[in-house]
Amino acid sequence: MRRGIYLLEEVEFHPMNSRRPLEYLRWLTGYKREDDRMEAGAPRLTEGLSIRSKEIDLVGAFYAVGISGHPQFKVVTLWDCHGGWDGGWRQMVEIYDDVQQNLFLSDIDDLRFSAYSRPLGAAPGSPAVADLLSEGYAAPLYLFESAQVRPGAALDYLAAVQEERAPILADHGHRLVGAYEVQFCDSEVVTLWGTDIDAHLELQRSRDAALGLDDGVPADHRLLSWRKRARAYLEGPWRENLLSPYPGSKLAPSRA
Numbered sequence: 001m002r003r004g005i006y007l008l009e010e011v012e013f014h015p016m017n018s019r020r021p022l023e024y025l026r027w028l029t030g031y032k033r034e035d036d037r038m039e040a041g042a043p044r045l046t047e048g049l050s051i052r053s054k055e056i057d058l059v060g061a062f063y064a065v066g067i068s069g070h071p072q073f074k075v076v077t078l079w080d081c082h083g084g085w086d087g088g089w090r091q092m093v094e095i096y097d098d099v100q101q102n103l104f105l106s107d108i109d110d111l112r113f114s115a116y117s118r119p120l121g122a123a124p125g126s127p128a129v130a131d132l133l134s135e136g137y138a139a140p141l142y143l144f145e146s147a148q149v150r151p152g153a154a155l156d157y158l159a160a161v162q163e164e165r166a167p168i169l170a171d172h173g174h175r176l177v178g179a180y181e182v183q184f185c186d187s188e189v190v191t192l193w194g195t196d197i198d199a200h201l202e203l204q205r206s207r208d209a210a211l212g213l214d215d216g217v218p219a220d221h222r223l224l225s226w227r228k229r230a231r232a233y234l235e236g237p238w239r240e241n242l243l244s245p246y247p248g249s250k251l252a253p254s255r256a
């Protein structure tokens with residue numbers, strides 16, 4: 001078994017024009033739905049749309065919930081490289097071999113202000129997004145964690161997340177969707193959790209209760225114990241934000 005390889009991209013839009021993220025999400029999900037109908041193993045580099053491929057799978061397209069700490073406005077996307085390093089990842093890298101003119105032409109020129117991509121390697125035990133999709137899993141809200149860990153501690157931290165934190169969050173209505181080691185560095189991790197608004201609120205209040213700041217709900221002191229445990233692995237910024245899946249993307253619930 002080979003590890004899953006994913007790509008995470010964070011896209012920002014300036015000046016603050018709320019139509020731009022919507023235009024981008026419509027454009028992106030639209031052309032990737034067309035890619036799903038392509039034959040496997042037949043990628044093409046085209047003008048306006050860059051690489052077309054069934055193996056570079058847009059599994060998640062999210063609008064960042066700005067009030068949870070994201071820059072406004074922002075889109076986050078998650079791509080599954082089917083076949084791992086030798087599959088979708090190879091196809092993405094090959095477009096930079098003998099750089100061609102159509103690599104620089106895009107239907108979304110001047111729409112995005114910036115885009116930051118991170119290649120991700122699934123940690124041992126991390127769910128495979130393809131399996132979740134086959135199950136029919138989708139959540140109305142996602143919790144996105146990005147953390148700076150001690151150099152070399154990424155996989156140890158992610159193992160602790162799965163063994164210790166995941167059962168706690170499961171009791172509060174959160175399901176682990178992915179636990180990833182950021183590639184080409186040795187000090188960054190990403191996790192993604194599916195949840196909903198009620199579970200999100202209940203989790204926050206349970207933590208407040210453990211801090212003695214809310215006497216209206218049961219306290220879960222395990223939440224505080226985990227944060228202390230996590231600090232043994234961390235060496236830099238740790239942040240969690242909320243993501244709302246764009247309707248029609250694969251990790252979004254279907255609308256009746």
